Amino acid sequence: MTLALPGLDPVTDRPVFKQIADHLRDAIEQRKLEPGAKVPSEAKLMAHYGVARMTIRNALQVLQAEGLTVAEHGRGVFVRSRPQVRRLASDRFARRHREQGKAAFIAETEGVGGRPSVDSIQISETEPPADVAQRLGLGERDKVLVRSRRYLINGHPVETATSYLPASIASGTRIAEPDTGPGGIYERLEEMGYPLDHFDEEVRSRMPMRDEAKALKLAPGTPVFHLVRTAYAEDGTAVEVCDTVMSSDAYVLSYQLPAR
Known part of the structure; x- marks a missing residue:
């Protein structure tokens, strides 16, 4: 040997x-x-x-x-060969990335020398799940625009994401198109008069559901990060909820926390 x-x-x-x-x-x-x-x-x-x-x-x-x-x-x-993306929470949504025409996933992936791509894009308009409606502050009859997609690095799937945006904001805009353009959803929101102020994220680790394991082509025993993010505009309006499932062996979650 x-x-x-x-x-x-x-x-x-x-x-x-x-x-x-x-x-x-x-x-x-x-x-x-x-x-x-x-x-x-x-x-x-x-x-x-x-x-x-x-x-x-x-x-x-x-x-x-x-x-x-x-x-x-x-x-x-x-x-197993996968580039690990260092997901730096304090930097990934920095405006400078969007100004360069790069959404967070593109900036992070290119930062480790990977080739980012997206597929399985689906767009619909429907009533939101109860928890999403609560996060967005929507009423009983309000609808959301739903964007679901899968992200890949060098052709290998690493993440699925489903964004929910108030239909009153996103319907009929470029956000409702498969290609949202340079900078992604957040750049379009800011162009539409919703300058972003901050994001709230909740992260937990769990084993994947069967459809998640299939979509991400996970090896048996590989857990996922389940992340739910809410984006807020400067006036306090919640403009998006993103439900993300990430392959745990493709990412390092990195945070910078103030001491005071």
């Missing part, structure tokens, strides 16, 4: 397949196996450790369940 792996510990009570998983995990974390690299084949691992194929498969399944590797049919098992 090209990769130097330790041997099994004969005196420990840790199961053999978990020892093997530990060795491979260490190699990944120490970047002896780089992102995108092929993990040694089952045959090579069997020969190195002197164990049965099922033991090796159990070890590899541990790594896949942890989101560290991905199996490709007919090709083998590879170290």
Whole structure:
């Protein structure tokens, strides 16, 4: 084997397949196996450790369940390769990005050398969910414009987002078109007379729903960040609620908090 792996510990009570998983995990974390690299084949691992194929498969399944590797049919098992975007909360919605014609996702992704794209765009007008109506301060008969989309980095999905905007503000505007133009939704809102003042965000971690795991092509055992953001204009009007589901292995959530 090209990769130097330790041997099994004969005196420990840790199961053999978990020892093997530990060795491979260490190699990944120490970047002896780089992102995108092929993990040694089952045959090579069997020969190195002197164990049965099922033991090796159990070890590899541990790594896949942890989101560290991905199996490709007919090709083998590879170290999961995704650029991690550092999502800096204090900077991502800075006006200077919009003035450069870049929405937050584009600015962040290009910052790590990734290629951003968006697909699965759907636009509709409907009655809002109760929690969204409350956040937007809408009445019982008020409707919202709904924009749902999926974000990708280098062609791989990393995030889904659904924005809810008061129909009284967004209906019939460019926000209701598939391509909202340079700077995205927030630049259009400011052009329409809603200069943005601040955003409130709530973030929690959970396991994905089945449709979320499918949309983001998540490996088994990979959690998601579920983030709900409300955007406020300078006059205190809530102008958007964005419900976002993010693959946890694609993002680092970074915050700067004042000490006083």
